[in-house]
Each structure stands twice: as structure tokens, then as C-alpha cells.
Amino acid sequence: MPRLELVGWIAVAVVLCVFAIPWFLWDDATVVAGVPLWLWWHIGWMVLASLVFWLFTQRAWGIGIETASEDASSGVDSSDAASSKRPSRPASGGDRP
Amino acid sequence: MTLTLQLGIIVGYLLLALVIGLVAYRLTERTAEDFYLASRTFGTIVLLFTTFATLLSAFTFFAGPNVAYQQGPEWVLVMGLMDGIIFAILWYVIGYKQWLLGRQYDYVTLGEMLGDRFGATWLRGLIAGISLLWLFPYVMLQQVGAGTALQALTEGAVPYAVGAGLITAFMILYVVVAGMRGIAWTDTIQGAFMLVVTWVAMLWVLAAVGGPGVATAALEAEAAQHLALGSDHYTPQWMLSTAIVIGFGVAMFPQVNQRFFTAGSRTSFKRSFVLWPILCVLLFVPSFLLGAWALGLGIEADIAGGDNVLPMILAEYTPVWFAALVIAGAMAAMMSSSDSMLLSGSSYFTRDLYRPFIDRTISERTEDLIARIGVVVFATASFLASLWNPATLFELGDAAFSGFAQLALPVMVALYWRRTTRAGITAGILASQLFYLSSLFLAVVPATYAGWSSGLVGMGLGLVVTVAVSLVTTPAADEREAIYFEGLGAD
Numbered sequence: 109m110p111r112l113e114l115v116g117w118i119a120v121a122v123v124l125c126v127f128a129i130p131w132f133l134w135d136d137a138t139v140v141a142g143v144p145l146w147l148w149w150h151i152g153w154m155v156l157a158s159l160v161f162w163l164f165t166q167r168a169w170g171i172g173i174e175t176a177s178e179d180a181s182s183g184v185d186s187s188d189a190a191s192s193k194r195p196s197r198p199a200s201g202g203d204r205p
Numbered sequence: 206m207t208l209t210l211q212l213g214i215i216v217g218y219l220l221l222a223l224v225i226g227l228v229a230y231r232l233t234e235r236t237a238e239d240f241y242l243a244s245r246t247f248g249t250i251v252l253l254f255t256t257f258a259t260l261l262s263a264f265t266f267f268a269g270p271n272v273a274y275q276q277g278p279e280w281v282l283v284m285g286l287m288d289g290i291i292f293a294i295l296w297y298v299i300g301y302k303q304w305l306l307g308r309q310y311d312y313v314t315l316g317e318m319l320g321d322r323f324g325a326t327w328l329r330g331l332i333a334g335i336s337l338l339w340l341f342p343y344v345m346l347q348q349v350g351a352g353t354a355l356q357a358l359t360e361g362a363v364p365y366a367v368g369a370g371l372i373t374a375f376m377i378l379y380v381v382v383a384g385m386r387g388i389a390w391t392d393t394i395q396g397a398f399m400l401v402v403t404w405v406a407m408l409w410v411l412a413a414v415g416g417p418g419v420a421t422a423a424l425e426a427e428a429a430q431h432l433a434l435g436s437d438h439y440t441p442q443w444m445l446s447t448a449i450v451i452g453f454g455v456a457m458f459p460q461v462n463q464r465f466f467t468a469g470s471r472t473s474f475k476r477s478f479v480l481w482p483i484l485c486v487l488l489f490v491p492s493f494l495l496g497a498w499a500l501g502l503g504i505e506a507d508i509a510g511g512d513n514v515l516p517m518i519l520a521e522y523t524p525v526w527f528a529a530l531v532i533a534g535a536m537a538a539m540m541s542s543s544d545s546m547l548l549s550g551s552s553y554f555t556r557d558l559y560r561p562f563i564d565r566t567i568s569e570r571t572e573d574l575i576a577r578i579g580v581v582v583f584a585t586a587s588f589l590a591s592l593w594n595p596a597t598l599f600e601l602g603d604a605a606f607s608g609f610a611q612l613a614l615p616v617m618v619a620l621y622w623r624r625t626t627r628a629g630i631t632a633g634i635l636a637s638q639l640f641y642l643s644s645l646f647l648a649v650v651p652a653t654y655a656g657w658s659s660g661l662v663g664m665g666l667g668l669v670v671t672v673a674v675s676l677v678t679t680p681a682a683d684e685r686e687a688i689y690f691e692g693l694g695a696d
Contacts, residue, residue, distance in 0.1 A: 121294050128286040129444060130434070137433035139425075142417025146434040147490070150282050154289050154486040158479055161293065165475040172621070173302045174694040 114172050124157050210526055211358055214533035219375060222391045226379050229387030237572040241313050241552045243386040246469040249476040254396035255389035256464050257484055259545045266535035267513045270496025274514040277431035278497035279439040281489050283448050289485035291452030296478050299456050300465040302620050305693050307466040315462050316557040323627040324683030326561045333557030335638055336459050339609055340550050342602035345587040347543040348373055354536055373588040380544045381577045388544050395541050400488055402531055407491035413522040424501030442656030450660040454610035459549035551579030604645055607660030611637040614668040623686050628678040633671025637663045
């Protein structure tokens with residue numbers, strides 16, 4: 109169910125934003141290994157965010173944006189919109205797929 | 206000795222940049238698309254570091270540590286949320302969709318992308334005009350910063366006008382010759398350099414004072430409240446307002462937004478997205494902790510009087526040559542942000558104002574030439590403006606991030622909601638811009654609302670107006686909403 113999956117990823121994004129700052133440690137001044145505990149939380153959270161982003165690129169990249177089917181052969185020129193577009197210049201000097 | 210060394214390092218950097226620019230020029234086709242976007246060819250490393258260096262450079266080096274010094278290290282959290290998470294998500298939500306559209310329809314600017322979909326050249330001009338309104342004073346601030354830094358460095362031997370003038374002339378030469386490809390290559394070297402130097406600086410200082418435990422204990426003795434999360438300055442409203450507004454603003458800043466179009470493949474887009482939070486935390490933690498620790502280590506910086514704490518703590522604990530290297534790097538960083546802004550400013554002017562409204566018939570080659578002339582005009586004008594020293598422009602420059610943030614939500618609504626109409630997005634953009642400008646310049650419109658900044662309130666207003674007006678209007682006959690919703694994919 110793509111719609112449910114989309115809602116799930118939006119929820120994940122919101123959670124990543126909300127807890128980048130550890131609100132539950134407000135006013136806390138505990139120091140661990142010379143650095144405030146709340147800063148350790150943040151560092152760990154950013155590493156976690158990177159892992160979640162990696163998972164997203166593996167599982168769901170294109171969700172909510174790509175409308176062509178997942179089939180690799182259905183590239184950028186597979187739909188009606190392509191007929192109304194301006195003619196694309198040939199990929200000059202680049203490695204456009 | 207220090208002065209010669211610093212100037213030597215700065216000149217050495219400039220020469221290196223120029224060599225890279227010349228190499229890039231040899232590889233460049235004489236088309237506007239190549240000049241602005243390097244023909245959409247960037248791989249992961251160049252894409253990642255050019256965005257990184259453009260985004261963070263001078264501010265991270267100087268202003269960030271100053272904030273941490275004055276108010277405590279919570280600034281790491283604000284910047285981490287703003288750049289590491291919010292901007293990364295927008296990298297996908299706005300950036301990836303823009304990249305697909307740009308590749309399919311050859312868009313070079315944000316205004317072009319919106320104008321085409323909504324079938325309105327004047328909308329394209331409006332977006333470019335608003336962007337230039339905020340970009341121009343921001344470029345001017347960079348010139349003021351560089352000129353003032355040179356003046357301070359040489360103890361007045363190089364007066365402001367000469368220093369800022371020289372730097373402007375160099376930037377013009379460099380951007381005109383190198384284009385996007387050369388700029389991105391120097392950014393890449395610079396981004397890596399910044400990262401390494403910041404870590405070496407932190408380790409050096411820590412080795413000298415006896416480790417992070419000692420440094421933090423000293424800070425606790427001096428200002429215990431800096432270690433506890435939150436303060437009168439760092440309220441939740443302030444932290445969130447700042448992170449959200451600047452995070453969205455960054456994505457609409459022309460030199461960052463245009464980089465969304467430059468990726469060479471879907472893979473480079475994905476990899477940059479994954480590495481982004483780690484890269485941010487790797488730079489922010491050492492840079493801002495140094496600023497915060499400086500207070501405990503007895504560095505007495507008069508921030509309001511123009512001192513920067515980072516050079517001062519380096520001068521105290523590291524050899525002269527190293528401190529000089531970092532300062533030269535920071536000045537170079539300032540210039541690297543400015544050259545990207547000049548290039549983008551020129552492309553907005555040429556593509557969205559000159560070509561549609563003055564001469565539609567120009568060839569690719571002529572457009573490339575006009576783009577280069579545009580760089581000269583833009584940089585010279587902002588330099589001249591900086592000499593005249595206008596208060597209004599300074600205020601606009603300081604508020605540029607919030608100003609750009611006002612564009613973000615109407616653009617996102619247009620990208621993701623089919624029923625957005627031309628009238629809706631135009632009303633949303635105008636209402637939020639007018640509201641935010643009024644909050645800056647009119648005393649009757651407050652700057653904060655129960656602790657939330659007017660930038661954030663303006664964003665909400667833009668969202669509501671865009672949706673509401675779209676609901677009560679019907680699309681004009683020449684709108685082409687299918688462009689954004691059909692046939693988008695990447696192989």
C-alpha cells in the first residue's frame with residue numbers, strides 16, 4: 109500500500125526533526141567524557157538520521173515524487189506529459205543516464 | 206611575520222583557485238547551461254562538497270563559534286536540526302523533484318520551473334525579482350565582511366575600499382572564467398580543507414589544555430548555565446523558529462537551490478542525501494565547541510565590538526602559521542560563497558528577466574555572454590552599494606534567510622498539490638513577502654509572536670493564503686499542472 113508507506117515515511121521524517129534536540133534533557137547539565145550528555149544524544153541522533161536516510165534510499169527513494177512505474181525501462185519519456193514538453197537537447201558533454 | 210604569512214596564504218589560495226578556474230574553462234562549452242550548471246554532470250563528492258561549502262563556509266567559521274561563546278554550545282543543536290535534518294529532508298522533497306523536472310524540461314532556475322508550469326512569464330519574473338531583492342544585499346554583506354577582515358588583518362594598511370574592491374575584482378574574474386564547474390571544484394577542495402582544519406584546531410587546543418574534561422570544567426566554573434540545555438536565549442520557540450526558517454530559507458537561496466539542478470545522476474543525489482547529517486555534525490561539533498570552551502579558557506572577545514572568538518583561541522593555543530591558515534581559509538570560504546551567489550544572481554537576471562522581458566531571440570552563445578556580463582554588473586553594483594553604506598540594505602541582507610524562507614511553502618504546495626492555481630501561488634508569495642518586509646520595517650507589525658519569529662509566522666501565512674486562494678479560484682487556461690505530476694521518473 110504505497111499511500112500507507114508514504115504516511116509512514118512522513119512520520120519518520122517528523123520524528124527525526126522533533127528529537128534532533130533532546131527536549132527531555134531540558135535544563136540537564138550532566139557531563140559525560142567532557143561533553144554535555146544532550147550533545148552526545150544529538151551526535152548519536154545525527155548518525156541515526158544518516159542510517160535512516162540510507163534505508164530510505166534503498167527502500168523508498170522516489171516515493172511521492174516519481175510517477176512513472178518502477179520498471180527501469182519506463183524512463184523519463186514514458187507518459188503523456190512527454191509529448192507536450194519542449195524538445196530536450198541531447199545530453200551534451202555529460203553523463204546523463 | 207604573521208601578516209606576510211597570512212597574505213601569502215591568501216594569495217596562494219587565490220592563485221590555486223585561478224588555476225582550477227582555467228582548467229574548468231578549458232573543459233567548458235560556451236553555453237549558458239554549462240556556465241550555470243556544468244551541464245548537470247556532478248558526481249557525489251563534488252555535489253556534496255559544493256553544497257556544503259556554499260551553505261556553511263564563512264558563517265560556520267566565525268559567527269557560529271561567536272554565538273556558542275556568548276550563549277553556550279546549544280547552537281550545535283540548532284544548526285544540526287536546521288542543516289543536518291531539515292535541509293536534508295528538503296534535499297529530497299524539493300531538490301529531487303526539481304532535479305527530475307530540470308532534467309526533463311531543461312530548467313536552470315526556480316522561476317523558470319514555476320513560470321512554465323503556471324503559464325506565466327510574469328510569475329517567473331516575480332520569483333527572480335524577489336530573489337534578487339534578498340540576494341543583492343546578502344552579497345554586499347559578504348563584500349563588507351571580506352573588506353573589513355582584510356583591513357583588520359593588515360591593521361589598516363589595506364583600506365576597506367581597496368580590499369573589498371580587490372576581492373570583488375578577483376571574484377568577477379574567477380566567476381566569469383570558471384563558471385559553475387570551476388566554482389564547484391574549488392568548493393570541493395575548500396569543504397574538505399575546512400573539515401580537516403577544524404578538527405586539527407580542536408584537537409590542538411584540547412591537547413594544549415589537557416582534554417575535553419578540563420576544558421568543560423573550566424567552562425562550568427566560568428558559566429555553569431552554558432552546560433545546561435536551554436537558557437533565556439535558547440528558548441524552544443527561538444531554537445525551532447531559527448532552525449525551521451533558516452533551513453527552509455537555505456533551500457530557496459538561489460546558489461543552493463540551483464545546485465539541485467546540477468546532479469549528474471540519481472545515485473549522486475542519493476549518496477549526498479545519506480552523507481549530509483554526518484557531514485554537518487562533523488563540522489559543527491568541533492567548530493562550536495571551540496567557541497563555547499573559549500569562554501572557560503579565559504579568552505576575552507568583544508563580539509559586539511567586532512571580535513571573532515575562533516582566531517583568538519587559535520592565536521592563544523596554536524602556532525602562528527596554523528592560526529594564519531585557518532583565518533585565510535575562512536576568508537577564502539567567504540569568497541567561495543559569494544562567487545556562487547554571483548553566478549546564481551546573474552542566471553536569475555539573464556534567464557528570468559533579460560531573456561523573457563527584453564530580448565527573447567538571443568542564441569545560446571549570446572546568452573552565455575550576457576550571463577558573464579551579468580556577473581560583472583551584479584558584483585560591481587553590490588560593491589558600489591557597500592561603499593555608500595546604506596542601512597536598509599544591511600537590514601535586508603541580515604534578514605535574507607527569512608526572506609527566502611517565505612518562498613519555500615508556496616513552492617512546495619505547487620510541487621505537490623495539483624489544485625494549486627496561478628492566482629493561489631502568486632497571492633501566497635506576495636502576502637508572505639509583504640508581511641515579512643513589514644515586520645522588518647514597520648513598527649506596527651511585531652517581529653515576534655509569543656516567542657515565534659515573524660519569519661515563521663510569515664511562512665505559515667504564505668501556506669494558508671496559497672491554499673485558500675487556490676481553493677476559491679480555477680486554473681487559468683494555459684496552466685500545465687501535468688508537468689509536475691505525470692511522467693516523472695529516473696532510470
